Amino acid sequence: MADLTLTGVAKSYGEVDVLRDINLEIKAGELIVFVGPSGCGKSTLLRMIAGLERITGGDLTIDGVRVNDMPPAQRGIAMVFQSYALYPHMTVRQNMEFALKIAKKSRAEIDAAVNKAAEILQLTPYLDRLPKALSGGQRQRVAIGRAIVRDPKVYLFDEPLSNLDAALRVATRIEIAQLKEAMPDRTMIYVTHDQVEAMTLASRIVVLANKGIAQVGTPLELYERPQNEFVAQFIGSPQMNLLPGRVVETGDVTTVKLADGGTARSTVPTRPEDMGLVVNIGVRPEDLTRTEGQGLFTGKVEIVEALGEVTLLYFGAEPGAPHVIAKLPGIHADLRRAKVTLTAAPEKVHLFHAGQSLLYR
Numbered sequence: 304m305a306d307l308t309l310t311g312v313a314k315s316y317g318e319v320d321v322l323r324d325i326n327l328e329i330k331a332g333e334l335i336v337f338v339g340p341s342g343c344g345k346s347t348l349l350r351m352i353a354g355l356e357r358i359t360g361g362d363l364t365i366d367g368v369r370v371n372d373m374p375p376a377q378r379g380i381a382m383v384f385q386s387y388a389l390y391p392h393m394t395v396r397q398n399m400e401f402a403l404k405i406a407k408k409s410r411a412e413i414d415a416a417v418n419k420a421a422e423i424l425q426l427t428p429y430l431d432r433l434p435k436a437l438s439g440g441q442r443q444r445v446a447i448g449r450a451i452v453r454d455p456k457v458y459l460f461d462e463p464l465s466n467l468d469a470a471l472r473v474a475t476r477i478e479i480a481q482l483k484e485a486m487p488d489r490t491m492i493y494v495t496h497d498q499v500e501a502m503t504l505a506s507r508i509v510v511l512a513n514k515g516i517a518q519v520g521t522p523l524e525l526y527e528r529p530q531n532e533f534v535a536q537f538i539g540s541p542q543m544n545l546l547p548g549r550v551v552e553t554g555d556v557t558t559v560k561l562a563d564g565g566t567a568r569s570t571v572p573t574r575p576e577d578m579g580l581v582v583n584i585g586v587r588p589e590d591l592t593r594t595e596g597q598g599l600f601t602g603k604v605e606i607v608e609a610l611g612e613v614t615l616l617y618f619g620a621e622p623g624a625p626h627v628i629a630k631l632p633g634i635h636a637d638l639r640r641a642k643v644t645l646t647a648a649p650e651k652v653h654l655f656h657a658g659q660s661l662l663y664r
């Protein structure tokens with residue numbers, strides 16, 4: 304069991320700030336996923352928790368003990384890397400038992416730990432093979448096995464699946480989910496670029512951007528109630544549409560007159576003093592539906608992408624920078640160049656002012 308607390312954690316390289324004032328409480332047994340644009344500091348934060356990177360400001364505690372200056376080996380943490388980092392000249396068994404030998408465990412303890420981990424990870428038939436005689440997925444399982452045998456309090460994963468092909472990624476993702484279920488009291492922190500991994504594995508997602516935390520929440524909280532436009536557009540694919548407009552009716556349901564001429568209604572409440580407020584409405588492509596009546600957007604379909612189960616419609620503006628994207632269930636290959644009016648249920652319409660959601664005032 305391990306709780307982690309980050310209080311005002313910061314990282315700079317000389318004059319260059321990479322992370323500022325990171326405050327986060329991680330409860331024992333959580334699977335926390337760090338996501339964010341390239342270079343936002345996900346790996347740096349993970350490496351600071353591991354003790355591989357110096358913390359230049361703030362405090363990191365594990366189970367209430369400040370560990371800023373504690374060497375990695377004493378933190379009770381095991382890290383699994385994207386590159387596997389296996390010893391090529393050692394067999395699977397030797398790779399898995401290496402850390403236990405260094406820790407001077409008894410032969411019986413070592414064998415028990417390795418055999419159990421091999422069984423969990425279905426590696427028993429491969430224990431005497433060298434890494435080069437394994438597939439990418441099997442190598443990553445050995446890397447995870449090396450972490451498991453040490454029975455750490457905290458597992459750190461740095462993009463563990465990104466070297467695997469698409470099918471293997473899915474399979475290994477499901478294995479990691481099962482591994483977590485088998486170890487409900489172990490804390491895991493996971494860095495990924497992959498939205499599906501983040502949404503399916505995380506108990507909570509931490510979105511990093513602009514040197515700080517943009518939002519922390521369960522996957523569905525981030526999807527349904529993003530705090531700001533950044534998170535709104537970072538979570539979900541294709542990204543949320545944002546359209547500028549002005550509040551023309553306030554109350555429990557807000558009416559927004561859009562700059563393009565449409566009208567949107569939202570269940571995000573507004574106050575009388577919000578009348579005339581300049582906002583962006585946010586609506587996800589999958590929440591748009593066609594209507595024959597008055598909608599929030601009318602435009603000509605420039606591009607149709609029929610994916611089978613859904614069709615993506617791209618409206619207006621330059622190619623590559625569509626004005627609005629709609630995702631309709633089913634096949635609508637016939638809509639190219641058609642003039643279409645779109646609407647959305649008021650509970651699916653988000654409201655942002657100066658980049659921040661009005662839901663969180």
Ligand SMILES: Nc1ncnc2c1ncn2[C@@H]1O[C@H](COP(=O)(O)OP(=O)(O)OP(=O)(O)O)[C@@H](O)[C@H]1O
Binds near residue numbers: 347
């Ligand atoms: N030794 C260093 N000196 C100066 N800047 C560094 C150093 N190491 C990393 N950085 C910078 O710190 C920032 C965060 O890097 P980090 O690798 O943590 O990002 P990331 O979010 O994991 O990125 P990616 O998703 O591309 O892997 C980057 O802008 C990087 O250029």
